[in-house]
Amino acid sequence: MSLEAEFGIASARKALDHAGVEPSDIDLVICSASHHQRPYPAIAIEMQQAMGTKGAGFDMGLGCSSAAAALHIAVNLVRAGAHRRVLVTTPEIITGHLNFRDRQTHFIFGDASVSMVVEGLAQGDKRPGRFEVLDTRTWTQMSNNIRTNLGYYTRTAQDDPYMINLEGNLIKQVGNKVFKEVTVAGHQFIVEFLAEHGLTPQAIRRFWLHQANARMNAMILKLSFGHEVGHDRAPMVLERLGNTAGAGAVVALAENHADMNAGDYGLLCAFGAGYSIGGALLRML
Structure with missing residues (x-):
């Protein structure tokens, strides 16, 4: 398993547990990060296979706005009815892309992985704390x-x-x-x-x-x-x-x-x- 997929799955499992859903309830995985380990096969597809999610997966990135941009896409896909429940994951492994001789950048960055679950909300549905x-x-x-x-x-x-x-x-x-x-x-x-x-x-x-x-x-x-x-x-x-x-x-x-x-x-x-x-x-x- 690739390092980025492993890092993404670590936060993805926490997000699924917090949302109270199973991997099989997810029908799209979006892996969005400022730095990806490779162009293909998509990290999201590797995560899909490892976790057992349904549907599809794809990678994307928008620099430090990657998670917010993926949330933007996920929300609108759910609203449009294209997907029922989307897992957005942002595994940021920036240290692999740093020049440790550059004092403008190398000491600033750290690594972290976050994930979010986006799903539709029925009329009158109560989700306290969400x-x-x-x-x-x-x-x-x-x-x-x-x-x-x-x-x-x-x-x-x-x-x-x-x-x-x-x-x-x-x-x-x-x-x-x-x-x-x-x-x-x-x-x-x-x-x-x-x-x-x-x-x-x-x-x-x-x-x-x-x-x-x-x-x-x-x-x-x-x-x-x-x-x-x-x-x-x-x-x-x-x-x-x-x-x-x-x-x-x-x-x-x-x-x-x-x-x-x-x-x-x-x-x-x-x-x-x-x-x-x-x-x-x-x-x-």
């Missing part, structure tokens, strides 16, 4: 400020096609530009997304934001609220786990939602390479 997904959204804008050049054509640009020089081909980022540009984009995304539903940031009980930069999150929320926001409103797990790419915001949600009351709103929002942003407006049932 979240209703009210809406999802994605946004992208081309930027090279977070970039990797390692791929299956990398060797074609080198003298020896059987030896890949990793120098210059691993993760690179221009941190100061990313901070400025993503802060502005993140703030605008949050305010506009909530406004579409007649909500302001003040109406949201909890924000689970991308776990990459505490200062960036604080600035995005300060711009959105007009004042500083504390840990209870926007919890961080960054200091313990590092930047776990697409997994971080979901970890923050998993560890910081049990105290929410029925009817409370929450916003899952991740941002990263692309640039990309993915968001989900949730309500506690």
Whole structure:
């Protein structure tokens, strides 16, 4: 079994147990991560076989917005009636793609795996402690400020096609530009997304934001609220786990939602390479 599939299955089994469903109840597996171990066969299909899920599976990625983007797809597939119950898994193994000589990136990242189960909610159905997904959204804008050049054509640009020089081909980022540009984009995304539903940031009980930069999150929320926001409103797990790419915001949600009351709103929002942003407006049932 591949390392990524094994890592994904570890969190997938926890998600299935939490949802109270069996693998055979799942009819689609989406494996969405910023870095995949291989292009094919899909990691999701390997997970499907190992766990015994039904239907199909496919891989996708959208940088650090991978989990949120997959949730966006899963929710809309269920709403459209194309699938009944979808397993979204984001196994982020970033350490395998780091240049440990690059002080801009190597110490920032960590590895984590998260999974979510998305299913339809019948009229009047009661699911205390679960979240209703009210809406999802994605946004992208081309930027090279977070970039990797390692791929299956990398060797074609080198003298020896059987030896890949990793120098210059691993993760690179221009941190100061990313901070400025993503802060502005993140703030605008949050305010506009909530406004579409007649909500302001003040109406949201909890924000689970991308776990990459505490200062960036604080600035995005300060711009959105007009004042500083504390840990209870926007919890961080960054200091313990590092930047776990697409997994971080979901970890923050998993560890910081049990105290929410029925009817409370929450916003899952991740941002990263692309640039990309993915968001989900949730309500506690």
